[in-house]
Amino acid sequence: MVQGSSADTGVARRMASLLDADYVQVEHKLFPDGESYVRIPVDVRGADVVFVQTIDEPRDKRLIEAALITDALREAGARRIIGVIPYLAYTRQDRVFRRGEPVSIRAVLKMLYAAGLDALITVEPHKPEELEYFPGRHTYVSPMSLLARHTSRLVSNPLVLSPDLGGVRRAREFASKLGADFDYLEKHRDRVTGEVSMKPKTMRAEGRDVVIVDDIISTGGTMAKAAGMLRSQGARRIIAVCVHALLVGGALEKLLAAGVERIVSTNTLPTPEQVDTVDISPLLSPAVRSIVGTAR
Amino acid sequence: MVQGSSADTGVARRMASLLDADYVQVEHKLFPDGESYVRIPVDVRGADVVFVQTIDEPRDKRLIEAALITDALREAGARRIIGVIPYLAYTRQDRVFRRGEPVSIRAVLKMLYAAGLDALITVEPHKPEELEYFPGRHTYVSPMSLLARHTSRLVSNPLVLSPDLGGVRRAREFASKLGADFDYLEKHRDRVTGEVSMKPKTMRAEGRDVVIVDDIISTGGTMAKAAGMLRSQGARRIIAVCVHALLVGGALEKLLAAGVERIVSTNTLPTPEQVDTVDISPLLSPAVRSIVGTAR
Secondary structure, three states: OEEEOOOOOOHHHHHHHHHOOOEEEOEEEEOOOOOEEEEOOOOOOOOEEEEEOOOOOOHHHHHHHHHHHHHHHHHOOOOEEEEEEOOOOOOOOOOOOOOOOOOHHHHHHHHHHHOOOOEEEEEOOOOHHHHHHOOOEEEEEOOHHHHHHHHHOOOOOOEEEEOOHHHHHHHHHHHHHHOOEEEEEEEEEOOOOOOEEEEEOOOOOOOOEEEEEEEEEOOOHHHHHHHHHHHHOOOOEEEEEEEEEOOOOOHHHHHHHOOEEEEEEEOOOOOOOOOEEEOOHHHHHHHHHHHHOOOO | OEEEOOOOOOHHHHHHHHHOOOEEEOEEEEOOOOOEEEEOOOOOOOOEEEEEOOOOOOHHHHHHHHHHHHHHHHHOOOOEEEEEEOOOOOOOOOOOOOOOOOOHHHHHHHHHHHOOOOEEEEEOOOOHHHHHHOOOEEEEEOOHHHHHHHHHOOOOOOEEEEOOHHHHHHHHHHHHHHOOEEEEEEEEEOOOOOOEEEEEOOOOOOOOEEEEEEEEEOOOHHHHHHHHHHHHOOOOEEEEEEEEEOOOOOHHHHHHHOOEEEEEEEOOOOOOOOOEEEOOHHHHHHHHHHHHOOOO
16 A cells, blocks of 8 residues: 655555555644644554655654654554655755754654554655665665656757765766766866866866765755856767756755756656656556555 | 755744754755755764754745754764754644544654654644654743743733633733733624624733733734723733734734734744734753753
8 A cells, every 4th residue: 555645746655556456545734833733644563664754844844744654553553654755855954964853753763663663665765875874674776777768858968967075976877877978077266266166077068968976955055056167168068967956045046047058857856837747656666566565 | 063954934943052052054955846955064974963954834845854954964974963952843633632633743753753763842732732642752942931031021010811711820920920910812703693702710901011922823813803802891002922923814904903912922933014013042952961961
């Protein structure tokens, strides 16, 4: 049984179909005082239940709802509860950067486990290691192949770039799927003006179709800056590829204004229609199968 | 050490003063994508730390922040972490009313414990038993004495009423502190018109100062209905007393329009200035002492 929830981009229904499982919509409402109410409208006793809940805005409400759905499934006697959380949130606070900070993703994953979640499946976490904070079974899928296949139709002999050193593994994998050149952007600070410029470490962008690959586009600040720099270095066209299109604070407009021709993303989050969206359901269904055998 | 957080009505500072402990403000900000950031700006290694975080709107954000603050304190090496959560939220979903529902308060309390909270102190939970879902130490304070003392100045020979059978224990305690008559409102449904009326089970409201006592005023629907009925039964004046003044959806205006002369509440939540507000800090400090000996 696959349950869709208040926060789902259609993934639950497609997963149910791919898994040949029943699809059920979790009941959901908001009390006047802002508390969430959820209810599982079917009998789940003894069943393995997959629920899909992505953490879009308001993110903390979505997280609490995930805990409430889990509690309700546990209370109702589900056998195993598998949470598919395509976009997980708080993944970038995966360590203490300044003394006194929390490891936010740890608190979030412990919360979900405490509510009774047996297994967690997500898409492209910021760092795969952070899923270890979830004490139950956990796995993730990487959509680099799907994204590369889609992007291959948009470009010719492209240069794939990671916007920074931290994203190299991900962007390199994307490049290899695409059979394309790969490099990463290096920052240079002008000693006199203090201005920061970016350019590919070894390759040249001039005349090339450039694809910048990152896991998350949030405000789009870094991506827009990179695009502007690459344009001025003579790039022919610039495509921005990401897994999770948060696109907050006018990011879409900012990217388009900076010369990004196209944005390619998955549907881990709802995306505006200007974004080329690749469905991740075909990746998630096998991940569920690997955990439950077959979902009933 | 007592830490105030993003959601505090001044209770943390007053508690620190009453406990003769340091007061510290937790750093707090919101990322553009809606994620919360918290940071403990002082060294807490080996210390017993009390943090105060009430669950006002947006409630789910406040809950997640409480978990993040707890994680940060744990990470930073605090000895014992005591969470003072004056208003706890989700306390009314303390059981399954319809099959398929969660026990929401259970999920919330497990989450706080999983984050590393050692002890929980709250004010007048909807049902005291529900705190048992918190596996660590827990206690609550009841402000009935404080509220009765304040109310005694507003009324003469009052009749204290519980708006329903469920609130009898609480309102009776209030009445006994006030040395006042006590009764509860009984609902009658007209068999022909279907209209619901309310009147005191045995006493008469006519000519009396009536005090209606409840734990929570949310939309104020029940309280306003009761006030209207009691007015038509000849009550001289009506005072509404509650512990937690949620007052959502125009509740204040609704109550005043229904003939409620005054609203008395505690400061477990921020209250509008028209509400007579009683400070609960003097009750919370001894509760902290009973848990930590003396807070440092």
